[in-house]
Amino acid sequence: MIEAKASQQTQEAKVSYFGKWAGKTFKAELPAPSVTSVFWSFLAGFLGILAVAYLAEEAGIFSLFAPFGASAVLLYGAPTAPFSQPRNLLGGHIISAIIGVTVLNVLGNGYASIALAVALAIAIMLLTKTVHPPAGATALLGVVASGGGYAWVLAPVGLGAVVLLLVALIVNNMSPERIYPSYWL
DSSP: OHHHHHHHHHHHHTTTTGGGGGGGSSSOOOOOHHHHHHHHHHHHHHHHHHHHHHHHHTTTSSSOHHHHHHHHHIIIIITSSSSHHHHHHHHHHHHHHHHHHHHHHHHHHHHHHHHHHHHHHHHHHHHTTTTOOTTHHHHHHHTTTTOOHHIIIIIIHHHHHHHHHHHHHHHTTTTTTOSSSSOOO
16 A cells, blocks of 8 residues: 555656646546535625725725735635635735835836745745735735735735725634634634
């Protein structure tokens, strides 16, 4: 048994660089979500983005922030995923926003600054265990759209993430099939 596993690992290690592009299987068998799961994901997504859009457009508290659409997919469509947990949502967005604004203030706006902000955000999120994929866009926008002010970290980034989190806590837990969050820290 141990020898068979070692042989399989050796075979996988011998795959060529471009051979790795093929993946491990031809087609992944993805489980179909239940109708109730789709309903709760839809409801939470609608309410979460409605609340953020209202704060952005009607209340004028902050500008509409595109990465929140991707955050909504994770929080409401995959609430048990590690990237969907409060630590990742809040930590990922806040860290990435601070990095983006700081890079803009130190290096200015440019291709290298954008790339550096996103790369630093990835590295710091990995090191702090706060990876939230939409936060990569937060770092990018910190360079190109924040204006260089750290208030941008609080709103739209921080406040919007908190609103999405509150909706996730309320709506995800209304479903008898869901428990959110899986963990806080």
